[in-house]
Amino acid sequence: DEFEGGGLDCLVLLKEVDDPRMFGVAVLDGEGRVVRLVEKPAVPPSNLALVGVYVFSSRVHDAVERIKPSWRGELEITDAIQEMVNMGCRVGARVLDSWWIDTGKKDDVLTANAIVLDEYAVRDVRGEVVDSRVEGRVRVDEGARIVKSVVRGPCVIGRNCVVENSFIGPYTSIGDGCRIINSSVEYCVVMEGAVVENVGRLEESLIGRNARVVRREKGNAVRMHVGDFSEVEV
Structure with missing residues (x-):
């Protein structure tokens, strides 16, 4: 409702975090609109982390056409949102007051x-x-x-x-x-x-x-098939 009723081109969800250096970070203006996004900044301009939930209008396609792949060779969603800001799109934000956990580990x-x-x-x-x-x-x-x-x-x-x-x-x-x-x-x-x-x-x-x-009963040997970046404690 906030997205449709507010005439927004993009709405992002944010959460205050203790260490913003590990996240994409948003800077808001006095009206709560996004004016800048920074990906994993060494010196964070705010503590408002992107939580990975976004709502877009069709104008995001125009932004994607204008950006270039990052150093990873991928088109980054944060770059697309920043380009929408640069294009003058209305990018709103809502700061979560409930719990949120980055489940990357x-x-x-x-x-x-x-x-x-x-x-x-x-x-x-x-x-x-x-x-x-x-x-x-x-x-x-x-x-x-x-x-x-x-x-x-x-x-x-x-x-x-x-x-x-x-x-x-x-x-x-x-x-x-x-x-x-x-x-x-x-x-x-x-x-x-x-x-x-x-x-x-x-x-x-x-x-x-x-x-x-x-666990097999034969001997004390351990047999494993462990994928990349796995963690095993025996």
């Missing part, structure tokens, strides 16, 4: 997950629970099976998951189609289709889609 994803679960998790058990305890604000979606396990909220278990002989601790989100077998999982995000099996204790971890974290 694993620990930030886990923190955001915990905040969302704290605020929105409710008890809603729609799956099958067999010889198990489900405690607190736990959502178990349709088709999921909890067998001989303990699940303690706040947490979410997606559709068609199997949790067997396991402990699912607080602040854990498990995506659809996962299998958690003979394991303890706490303060984790386990994404769709992942398998965690025979892992004594898994905590503060982010497990990607269709990943497998499995």
Whole structure:
């Protein structure tokens, strides 16, 4: 409504941050309009960081046609917005007064997950629970099976998951189609289709889609298939 009713060509969301050097930063005039954008400045002109939410009119296409690729070889959205300012477009801003986390790193994803679960998790058990305890604000979606396990909220278990002989601790989100077998999982995000099996204790971890974290009984050797920029603690 603010975008359509205000006659704006662009609306950006901003958040006050402690260290603006890590973000794109906006400078506003006295009416709250964007007059300048700086990407990751060494000396920040403000503490208002771009959070990555934008609304544009069709004039953004004209701005994109006028800018050049950055040193990364890409057309940058901050350059396009700055060009809209240069073109005389009306670029408005709204400063968030609620929480916001830049989820570019694993620990930030886990923190955001915990905040969302704290605020929105409710008890809603729609799956099958067999010889198990489900405690607190736990959502178990349709088709999921909890067998001989303990699940303690706040947490979410997606559709068609199997949790067997396991402990699912607080602040854990498990995506659809996962299998958690003979394991303890706490303060984790386990994404769709992942398998965690025979892992004594898994905590503060982010497990990607269709990943497998499995402990074998043979010897003490560790076998891994680890992608670029990954982090493994053994």
